[in-house]
C-alpha cells in the first residue's frame with residue numbers, strides 16, 4: 001500500500017566537479033559544516049546532466065580546462081575552487097567557464113561554508129514526524145513496535161531514523177539484527193561536541209537503505225546527556241522524514257527531552273489487568289511531557305480483557321491492537337527485523353499508525 005505521507009520530491013544538491021581526492025575531501029568537510037549533502041562528478045561528462053539544475057556548482061582547478069573544452073553552458077552560481085598555488089591568478093579560465101567567483105583554499109573556507117549553508121535544504125515535505133513508543137510495563141513490546149514502525153517507514157521509502165533512548169534496553173540494533181553493522185552508537189556520538197547536522201549524523205550511523213539507527217551498544221553503561229538527545233532529535237527532524245524514538249519506562253532526562261519532541265507517543269500495553277495498572281503510572285508521567293498519547297494493546301488477553309477497556313481505563317484513545325504473532329518472536333531470535341516482510345499483524349498495524357501520523361501536526365512545523 002503506498003504511504004499517504006507525501007514522499008519528498010527530488011532534492012537538488014550542490015555539484016562538485018573534481019577528480020582531485022584531497023580537494024574533494026576538503027570540500028566534503030566544508031559541505032558537512034554547511035549542513036548539506038552534495039553530488040559528485042569526476043569530470044564534465046559526469047557533471048553534464050546535473051550542471052544546469054544544481055543550485056551551486058564548484059569546479060575544481062583540476063577540471064577547469066576540461067570544463068572549458070566540454071563547452072558546458074554558462075550558469076549562475078558557479079565557483080572555480082582550488083588550493084592556493086593550484087589556481088593561476090593570471091588565467092582567464094574562470095571567466096571562460098562562466099564562474100562568478102574564484103575560491104582559493106584555505107582562505108575561502110568560511111565563504112564556502114556559507115554558500116553550502118544556503119543550499120542546505122529543509123525537508124521539502126516539512127520537518128519529520130516524530131513518534132515515541134514506550135512500554136506500559138516491562139517487556140510490553142515497545143521496542144519491537146518501534147523497530148516495526150521504523151522498518152515499515154523505510155520500506156515506504158521514507159527517510160527514517162530509529163533512536164534507542166533506553167540505556168538498559170540491551171541495544172536496539174539487536175532488535176533489527178544489526179549488531180554487526182558498522183557505524184557509531186551513542187557512546188561514540190556523545191564523545192563529540194554535541195553539535196550535529198543531519199547529513200553527517202546519517203553518514204556516521206549504521207544504515208541500510210532509508211533506515212538509520214542510533215542504538216546503545218553492549219559496552220559499559222554511560223550517561224546520555226539530555227543535550228545530546230536534543231541535538232540528535234533536532235538534527236533528525238530537519239533531515240529525515242520519520243523519527244521513531246524507543247523510550248524507557250523510567251524517563252531519564254534524555255528520554256524526557258525525546259518525549260517532549262514527539263508529535264505522538266504510543267504506549268504499548270499487554271491486555272492484562274496488572275499491565276494496565278502499571279501502564280496507568282507510565283501514562284501519568286508521560287502525559288506531563290506529551291499532549292498526544294495513545295494506546296496500543298497487545299494480545300493475548302488471558303483474562304479476555306478487551307482493548308477498548310484497557311484504553312478506557314487509561315483515559316486514552318486506542319491507536320491499535322496487536323494479535324499474538326509467534327513467528328515474530330522466532331524471527332527476532334534469528335536476527336530478522338520486525339515487519340521486514342511487510343506482512344503479519346505488526347506490519348499491518350505499523351502501516352496504519354504511520355498513515356495516521358501524516359495527519360498529526362508536527363511541533364517542528366510551528
Ligand SMILES: Nc1ncnc2c1ncn2[C@@H]1O[C@H](COP(=O)(O)OP(=O)(O)OP(=O)(O)O)[C@@H](O)[C@H]1O
Nearest residue numbers: 135137138139140141142143144322324325328329
Ligand atoms: N508483536 C509481538 N508479537 C509477539 N511477540 C512479541 C511482540 N512484541 C514483542 N514480543 C515479544 O516480547 C518481547 C519483549 O518485547 P520488547 O523488547 O519489544 O518489549 P519492551 O516493551 O521494549 O521491553 P523493555 O521493558 O525491555 O523495554 C520480545 O522479545 C518478543 O519476544
Ligand SMILES: [Mg+2]
Nearest residue numbers: 142143166169
Ligand atoms: Mg524496550
